[in-house]
Amino acid sequence: MKRGLISPSExxxxxxxxxxxxxxxxxxxxxxxxxxxxxxxxxKAAVTPTQDTLRTPLSLFPTGVDLTNLLTAWTRVEIDxxxxxxxxxxxxxxxxxxxxxTTAGYALAILRPRYGRLVTAVVLGTLFVPAIVLLVPLYxxxxxxxxxxxxxxxxxxxxxxxxxVVLVQRFFANLPREVLEAARVDGAGPVRVFWSxxxxxxxxxxxxxxxxxVVASWKDFLWPLLVLPDPAVQPLSVRLPALQRYVELxxxxxxxxxxxxxxxxxxxxxxxxxxxxxxxxxxxxx
Amino acid sequence: xxxxxxxxxxxxxxxxxxxWVRRGGLTTLLFLLPLLLVFGVFxxxxxxxxxxxxxxQTNLVGPVRFVGLDNFAQVLGDPLLWTAVGNTLWFAVLAxxxxxxxxxxxxxxxxxxxxxxxxxxxxxYLPVVVPPVVAVLLWKFFYDASPSGVFNTVxxxxxxxxxxxxxxxxxxxxxxxxxxxxxxxxxxxxxxLAALAGVPAEQYEAAEIDGAGIWRKIWHVTLPRLRGVLxxxxxxxxxxxxxxxxxPFLFTGGGPANSTMTVLLxxxxxxxxxxxxxxxxxxxxxxxxxxxxxxxxxxxxxxVTKSWxxx
Numbered sequence: 001m002k003r004g005l006i007s008p009s010e011x012x013x014x015x016x017x018x019x020x021x022x023x024x025x026x027x028x029x030x031x032x033x034x035x036x037x038x039x040x041x042x043x044k045a046a047v048t049p050t051q052d053t054l055r056t057p058l059s060l061f062p063t064g065v066d067l068t069n070l071l072t073a074w075t076r077v078e079i080d081x082x083x084x085x086x087x088x089x090x091x092x093x094x095x096x097x098x099x100x101x102t103t104a105g106y107a108l109a110i111l112r113p114r115y116g117r118l119v120t121a122v123v124l125g126t127l128f129v130p131a132i133v134l135l136v137p138l139y140x141x142x143x144x145x146x147x148x149x150x151x152x153x154x155x156x157x158x159x160x161x162x163x164x165v166v167l168v169q170r171f172f173a174n175l176p177r178e179v180l181e182a183a184r185v186d187g188a189g190p191v192r193v194f195w196s197x198x199x200x201x202x203x204x205x206x207x208x209x210x211x212x213x214v215v216a217s218w219k220d221f222l223w224p225l226l227v228l229p230d231p232a233v234q235p236l237s238v239r240l241p242a243l244q245r246y247v248e249l250x251x252x253x254x255x256x257x258x259x260x261x262x263x264x265x266x267x268x269x270x271x272x273x274x275x276x277x278x279x280x281x282x283x284x285x286x
Numbered sequence: 287x288x289x290x291x292x293x294x295x296x297x298x299x300x301x302x303x304x305x306w307v308r309r310g311g312l313t314t315l316l317f318l319l320p321l322l323l324v325f326g327v328f329x330x331x332x333x334x335x336x337x338x339x340x341x342x343q344t345n346l347v348g349p350v351r352f353v354g355l356d357n358f359a360q361v362l363g364d365p366l367l368w369t370a371v372g373n374t375l376w377f378a379v380l381a382x383x384x385x386x387x388x389x390x391x392x393x394x395x396x397x398x399x400x401x402x403x404x405x406x407x408x409x410x411y412l413p414v415v416v417p418p419v420v421a422v423l424l425w426k427f428f429y430d431a432s433p434s435g436v437f438n439t440v441x442x443x444x445x446x447x448x449x450x451x452x453x454x455x456x457x458x459x460x461x462x463x464x465x466x467x468x469x470x471x472x473x474x475x476x477x478x479l480a481a482l483a484g485v486p487a488e489q490y491e492a493a494e495i496d497g498a499g500i501w502r503k504i505w506h507v508t509l510p511r512l513r514g515v516l517x518x519x520x521x522x523x524x525x526x527x528x529x530x531x532x533x534p535f536l537f538t539g540g541g542p543a544n545s546t547m548t549v550l551l552x553x554x555x556x557x558x559x560x561x562x563x564x565x566x567x568x569x570x571x572x573x574x575x576x577x578x579x580x581x582x583x584x585x586x587x588x589x590v591t592k593s594w595x596x597x
Contacts, residue, residue, distance in 0.1 A: 003487050004397055005503055007494055016500075020398070027395050028406065034468060035409035039416065041436070042424055057436045096324070104321035111314040119318065126329050128584045132529060132550060133577045136557050136569050137332035137339060160329040165321065190313045221419050221532060226558065237419040241536055244423060253427070256420050267415040271408055274415065275476050 039264065046070060046257035050250040069254035077247055079236070079255050086235040087262075089224065090217040092151055093158035097213045098206065100159040105168035106194050110180065120169070126162045135222075142227050153227035158217065164209050171205040172198060208277045211270060218263050340571040345564055357571035361556075367572070369544050370552045373459065377548060378527040380460055385467040385474075385523065390516070392471070393478030394508065407479060411472040418469060422536045425465040426452070429537075452538055455545035462533040462546060470526075474519050481515040482508070514590065521587045525580055549576055 010016050045053050049066045056062055073079045104123075108116045138157060147153040175198065183197045199206070221237045228234050231242070236259045244252055267274050306312070340357055344350045361367055396406045413421065428436040429451035441447030451461045489507050498506065509516075531550040534540055540547035540555075549572070557569035 003490070004482070004485075005394070005490060005508060006398055006500060007490065010500065023395060024399055027392070027399075028409075031392075031406060031409040035412040035472070038421075038424060038428075038468075039412065055434055056439075057434060058439050100320045100324050103317045103319075107314050107317035107321075111310065111317060113311065113314045113318075119321070122330065123321070123325060126325070126333070128581055129333055130525075130529060130573075130577050130580050132553060132573045133336050133570075134329065134332045135553070135573065136564075136566050137335035138328060139557075140335075140566070141327065141332055156324060157328040159320070159324040162329075190310055190317070194317070215415065219418050222535075222554075237417055240419055240423055249427075253424075256424055260416055260420050263415045263417055264412070267408075267412070271404070275407060275411060 039260070042253065042257050042260065045250070046254040048250060050248055053249060053253065066250065069250045070258065073247075073251045073254040073258060077243060077251060077255060079258055081232070082234060082236045082239045083258065085233055086218060086237070086259075089151055089154050089235050090214050092155035093217040094210060094213040096155045096159040097161055097164055098209060101161070101164035101168040101209055102199065102202075102206070103194075104165050105172045106198055108165075109169045109172035110175075110193075110198065111190060123162045123165050126160070127166075135226075139226050148227055149230045149233055151233065154217075154220070154224055157223070158213070164212070167209060168202070168205055171202055175201055207270075207273055211266075211273050211277050214266070215263065336570050336574065339566055340574045341567075343567050345566060353567065357567040358575070361568050361572045361575070366544065366547065366552060367549075370547045370549045373544075373546060374528060374530065374548045374550075376459055377463060377530055378524060380463040381466060381523060381527045382520075384463055385471060386520070388467070389471045389474035389519075390478055390512075393475045393482060394504070396475065397479055397482040407476065410475045413469050414472040416469070418532050419536065421469050422465060422533060425468075426537055429461055453542055455543045458538055458542060458546050462530075462537055465537075466527075466530065466533050474523075477515060477519060478512065481512050485511045514593075517590050518587065521583055521590065525583050525587070528576065528580060528583075 006016070006020070011020070041057075044060065045057075046069055047065050047067055048061060048069075049063060052059070052062050104119075107113065108120055142148060142153045142157075147156075179201070180193060180197060183193050188196065219237065220235075224235055225238045228238060231239065236255075240255060240259060243255060247255070341352055341354060342350050343353045343356070392410060396403060396410065399406050430436065430438065431448060431450045431453055432438065433442060433448040435448065435451075437451065438448035441449065449457065452458050485508060489511070490503055493503050493507050529550050530548050531554065534546040534548050534551050535554070538546045540551050553569050553572050553576075556572065557564040557566055
């Protein structure tokens with residue numbers, strides 16, 4: 001195994017080994033408390049009656065478990081509907097982002113038209129414009145296009161992600177060109193090369209873009225709040241703060257727990273992908 | 287960018303539309319169409335429009351009038367702006383004090399874990415995947431001011447409290463920053479871990495031959511190797527905190543006594559809070575000014591990452 005800061009001989013020193021073990025134990029404790037603690041508390045509170053959570057928030061089920069919270073949240077508070085909206089919004093944003101990033105990446109990195117550099121430059125330029133500048137004019141665009149209260153108002157603007165285009169373009173540019181050349185010699189046209197050669201070779205980067213797309217969509221709050229004023233089409237993130245005002249506490253906490261399940265589950269399943277893309281974010285995002 | 291796939295065909299005398307189509311120009315354009323449409327309508331046009339609107343008086347209903355620099359004058363003359371700028375700076379300073387050293391220390395410690403390092407980094411990253419709205423609403427409950435609030439219960443064990451976390455103008459902002467730090471630190475830890483993995487073992491060995499202990503190795507090898515990435519996360523954090531919105535919007539709505547009113551919240555209020563129709567001119571004028579400040583920081587960021595990836 002590759003060594004780090006502390007050398008093998010230092011690790012063998014009893015004093016250092018003891019200190020290291022203690023520090024790492026404390027670190028694990030702190031990480032469990034801050035990383036896992038709030039989530040575990042939320043999971044507990046989701047199945048605890050309101051009065052218990054209010055009086056003794058840190059005791060474990062003083063008067064037993066109340067599983068009906070979850071059911072009430074799912075059915076009577078219609079979390080099922082907002083959950084479905086969230087999934088549909090995330091799926092659409094994901095698809096639009098993938099279509100835009102892959103087609104553009106293919107055109108710019110492999111077909112390479114003369115005006116490609118100009119397009120790349122103008123796309124890159126938007127990385128320097130903070131999202132807030134877009135907020136008002138984008139809102140007015142959506143209003144004028146009559147897209148208010150439709151999912152298109154969220155799906156289409158999500159596609160305008162320069163970050164995705166840059167990532168995919170860079171990946172495509174590094175694909176082995178012998179393979180593309182061979183496909184072309186075999187008589188494959190640009191569309192077929194794109195669909196049957198480039199896309200299958202690009203699974204890793206498509207995975208990264210997909211994780212970014214779904215997570216960002218699940219997290220988004222301000223934009224859907226503005227363009228989806230009708231509760232019937234709102235995602236969870238927009239609906240939860242409003243629910244807080246008229247739903248009982250235990251049911252509300254159950255709703256919060258349900259809203260976290262999918263992102264946390266996705267993270268546990270695709271941990272490696274998340275941690276990789278997280279590191280990538282620091283290297284590319286501006 | 288070196289991968290030239292098509293060997294350039296012998297240049298023809300004249301480029302006609304039909305040779306352009308035959309050589310795949312049209313196909314290329316069709317492949318670019320989704321990008322051009324989506325960016326055109328939802329990015330480039332709104333950016334241009336934003337600049338124009340900052341010189342206009344407009345609210346969906348009445349006629350549009352050009353008003354020169356009036357919007358800028360109006361915004362700069364709004365006493366609330368300076369409160370918001372002050373609060374945003376205060377947020378940024380607090381976020382640096384809380385949020386800057388913690389991920390670095392955590393990452394250095396995690397990188398020295400031999401068994402189950404994945405567990406450590408997964409735990410550190412977990413808060414990042416919690417949806418931000420859920421995190422804020424959950425913490426809002428934790429900050430409950432009654433003696434049986436979650437944090438006040440813990441304080442009670444130590445014989446302290448109860449504190450009015452969010453209701454007190456002095457403690458509201460630190461409370462917001464605490465939550466924001468919890469939510470974001472994991473992402474920074476992952477960035478540092480990637481950078482730490484890139485420190486060559488030979489440099490540590492060389493330092494050891496010179497007789498350096500653990501602290502001296504941290505000071506003379508680890509930190510200098512991380513200089514670039516430390517600067518990057520610093521600038522990214524400033525850019526991020528300058529645009530803080532979710533926490534003040536959901537925790538406090540800018541209160542108590544405007545103590546958590548931030549620049550972005552003010553832009554939102556100008557444009558969308560009034561039921562009489564938004565003051566879109568003022569909102570865009572303020573966002574253009576904020577963008578100008580952030581553009582300087584972004585340019586700095588680009589310079590740093592460029593020289594950093596070159597070295």
